[in-house]
Amino acid sequence: MKSCLLCGVGGQGTVLASRILAQAAMNQGLFARTAETIGMSQRGGCVVSHVRIGEYVSSPMIPEGQADMMIGFEPGEVVRNLSYLKEDGIVITCKQVVQAVTASLSGSDYNAEDMIAYLQRKVKHCIVIDGAEICNICGSGKVLNVALVGAAAQSGAMGISVEAVKAVLAAKLKPQFLAMNEQALALGAQCVTQ
């Protein structure tokens, strides 16, 4: 059984990312489960997606301390959910923070450096990705999720190959968005040296 927790802020594309991972696993003949945040809580709020691959009888929700991997769309959200990670689990996180509206109001802004520094201190395998840079190169802010999935696949921690993800993208995406997403996938994968 492999478990991956994806966390970020509503609107960043975590749901699609978890579906891509699950579909890639299914295409490799594995059983997959996911659980996602849908509804009111997703409007600008914290979102987490759970992906569990392999075992048939299990909960769709990863128990705390059981995630082999965490994919962070936002470093603060990784810090918030870090109790889900296994002791030897791997973290792949985007570098940039998304300031909460409440933080803007109350002046309790926080910075990316503190979050990243903390994660690097606590987590043995922490891969930081410059998501903004990749989105810039690909020409769309919407490819962050695919870049992160690329890094996740390349790490090998979920038993899913980059090729398997590529096949899912080809089947799932509209043709006009495919090249852009394939580029993001490759750039994400490049951030990980096995």
Place this chain on the structure above:
Amino acid sequence: MKELLMGNEAIAVGAMMAGVQVVTGYPGTPSTEVLETIAKRNDGSIYVEWSVNEKAGMEVAAGAAYAGARSLVTMKQVGLNVASDPLMSLNMIGVKGGMVVYVADDPGPISSQTEQDTRHYAKFAKIPIFDATSPEEAYQMIQDAFDYSEKYHTPVFFRATTRVCHACASIEVGEFPKITKAEGFVKDSRWVIFPRLSYLNKKKVEAREITLAEEFSDYPGNELIGSGKIGIACGGIAYAYVMDAIESNKEMFTVAKLVTPFPFPTIFADRFLQQVDRVIVFEELDPVIEDALIYHQGVTHTTHEIIGKRTGTVLNAGELSANYIAGVLNEIFGAELVVGNQTFEDAPKVPTRPPVLCAGCPHRASFYAVKQAMKGKEAVFCGDIGCYTLGNAAPLDMVDTCLCMGAGITIAQGLEHSKSAGTKFAFVGDSTFFASGMTGVVNAVYNKADMILVVLDNSTTAMTGHQPHPGIGKTMMGEVSAAVSIEKVLVAIGVDVKIVNPLDFEDAIAAVKEMDEKSGVRAIIFRSPCVAIVKPDQARHIDTNTCIGCMKCIRELGCPALSKKDGKAVIDPALCTGCGLCSKVCPTGCIVKD
């Protein structure tokens, strides 16, 4: 082929496999995707509608089942309260075609007002209920629910909770059967409820309860797993949590997985109790299985210790988790199960992220216009159910009451009749207006209330994912229908109506001021489409040379596209929809189009 299906999609596809012919419902998280999935996969042979509310949906589905068709009605738990009037008579009348009432419960609650438990309704209405533990089980079980409904001529509940509704699993989906035409309605006195008929049918219903308690005892979904001396009784998603929790020490336990909480499978319960010494019950929401076990022991004079919510051991509010269950089992039975207990007390603080109105949401402009117009005057703002409930958050702070669908309109009247101070405003969304707002407006006019109704018309049911409603002129079958005009309805009721686009900021404020001067029941319709269904306008940006860093835009509006950077306000161009509200608030005019 195996598909990755969400629980709600699995239920939808399962219903289609069972040959459902008529599907009705009202949107509500976490139930909405069932009806949408059937509409999406429908080849045209299934009739699908978003009903005006749950009561209408229940009655349309009942009519179809009277005619021998298989029907399904979908709703969330609080929606069942709206549909309870027909339900509590339909249970005594019964059906001919299989009829399943799908209700989604929401432990937490995550996206609901309350943690209502539909299993009580099953007992209350004396109709059977199925409670799935996973999407793949739901796919099979909804098909069984239709069979039971037809076999026993009764509507049958199918319940799932959020973590089943919104979880996905790989599921093998078969070919949909060809829909055969229903027999059609056959006139018979059995369809007319009278005291005598209810009396006779109640006897049958009570007898059925005993039969079903026996039959459900052998239902394949009810399983005893393991042979340990400590019994764990569980249902719904709690079963999955239990299995995860006991993974490292299964030998200690016998797990009773119970998917038919009512009628309670008594023989199955006996088998379970005979096998174990002590019992603990894990279930979300109310102690329904727990109470049934305690009651059953009273009837059978058995005396197992039953640990659960009644003993104060298990949480009686909020969700359960595998970690929590493992912790309880360790504490009570010394089970030595693995509990994720890494703590990160030294973690840097991360801000809370409550849900907010989207950038560019017209509701923000509407609330802000009312707030500005009523500045310095006494006013009460009665809210309602929808995205606009989020108007309660700072900095808008424009929701003083919120109870249930349509209640803002009538709560405002109660405040008024009790001589409570200030102008009474009632905010209601377009879909909510049709669902249960109109009768409240009639009540206001008839009983001479003094209030301002504010209809926030964004031309969709936004909160639940943009379903059409009677005001849109589009049905779930993809057909065009006559749009019901909110203003014509209001005028017909006798309300003084003004329509304004809230993004025309000065006009919006003037409209509120004008209506505030009047008395009686008057209404403002703020009409501007939801930002999620229209193409955004050009994003605004802030000229940093002229921005004085006063942060008024952020403080007044709380738009997620606005944030502070190096002492100045900045706009995230990826989020900004160009609504322009912030430029109206800015004292220096530094917010401009590119």
